[in-house]
Amino acid sequence: MSKWVVLDIEGTLSATDQVLVVLYDYARPRLGPWIEQHGDDPVVADAVKQIKELSGHDDVVKALHDWMDADQKVTPLKTLQGLIWQQGYAQGDLVAEFFPDVVPAIRKWHDDGVKLAIFSSGSVAGQIAFFQHTTDGDLTPLLEHHFDTVNAGPKREAASYHKIAETLQSDDITFYSDVPAELHAAQEAGWKTVGVARAGEPYGNADFTPHPTVWELS
Structure with missing residues (x-):
């Protein structure tokens, strides 16, 4: 890892x-x-x-x-x-819900010493609110950083991933996404990549080649 x-x-x-x-x-x-x-x-x-x-x-x-x-x-x-x-x-109008495997996986990664960050097109403010108010409680203590298109850049451009790596001060990063174009950009920036193929999701049947692919987080 x-x-x-x-x-x-x-x-x-x-x-x-x-x-x-x-x-x-x-x-x-x-x-x-x-x-x-x-x-x-x-x-x-x-x-x-x-x-x-x-x-x-x-x-x-x-x-x-x-x-x-x-x-x-x-x-x-x-x-x-x-x-x-x-x-x-x-x-209390909104409560965030995750796929069943997500919270156990990110808690395990955190307990194992892996540092966790989010990169989403949704704003950082929206991300933080999302993770603060979930069906599993406040998950923000598990996360070190939040990135969006303002503080990082477009998700399909390698430059954005270079910028995130500079902020994290690391080149030992794995990116999980359901969008192949995002994975391509991260790989171009030197990141490890994992495609997440969720059944019933828009990219569930996408071609994730050459990225390793999982169907749930573990």
């Missing part, structure tokens, strides 16, 4: 439907009101500015909904979703 294990979330640790259905449905009607109520927040104001620049028009909510419909990993969308989800978890 490597010194570090870096884990994807959607489709790897948790069902895709939890994000695309449960979390998206929670965020969608709250995006407009959140922007109105928190317009003076510099993070929200910067996200709105980015949305207008990226979409080319001023209808911010429409742009956000369009990106959600297309499941596009657009950074300002992820920022706003993360803030909304953070509040939803804190209020």
Whole structure:
């Protein structure tokens, strides 16, 4: 086992439907009101500015909904979703669920001295809220770092994995993901890689060659 294990979330640790259905449905009607109520927040104001620049028009909510419909990993969308989800978890509206093998595996890795980090397209704020409020309790003490497209970069580019390795100060890293293109990028950066083929998930029947493939974490 490597010194570090870096884990994807959607489709790897948790069902895709939890994000695309449960979390998206929670965020969608709250995006407009959140922007109105928190317009003076510099993070929200910067996200709105980015949305207008990226979409080319001023209808911010429409742009956000369009990106959600297309499941596009657009950074300002992820920022706003993360803030909304953070509040939803804190209020008890949302509770994170994992595949049955996940929590025993990450607890064992942690107990064995493996350092754990997350790399997800969801914002760091959203990730932390996700792991704080789970059906297995607060799991954040098991995790050393969180990375997203803001502090690391796109998940399908090798440069992002080089940047994470610099932060972790290690080249002994294994990345687990259900998306072959992400695994290719991590491998290009010199990481060990493991494909996670979950039955019923969008990439469950993908070709993970040349990456070793597992069907559950252990």
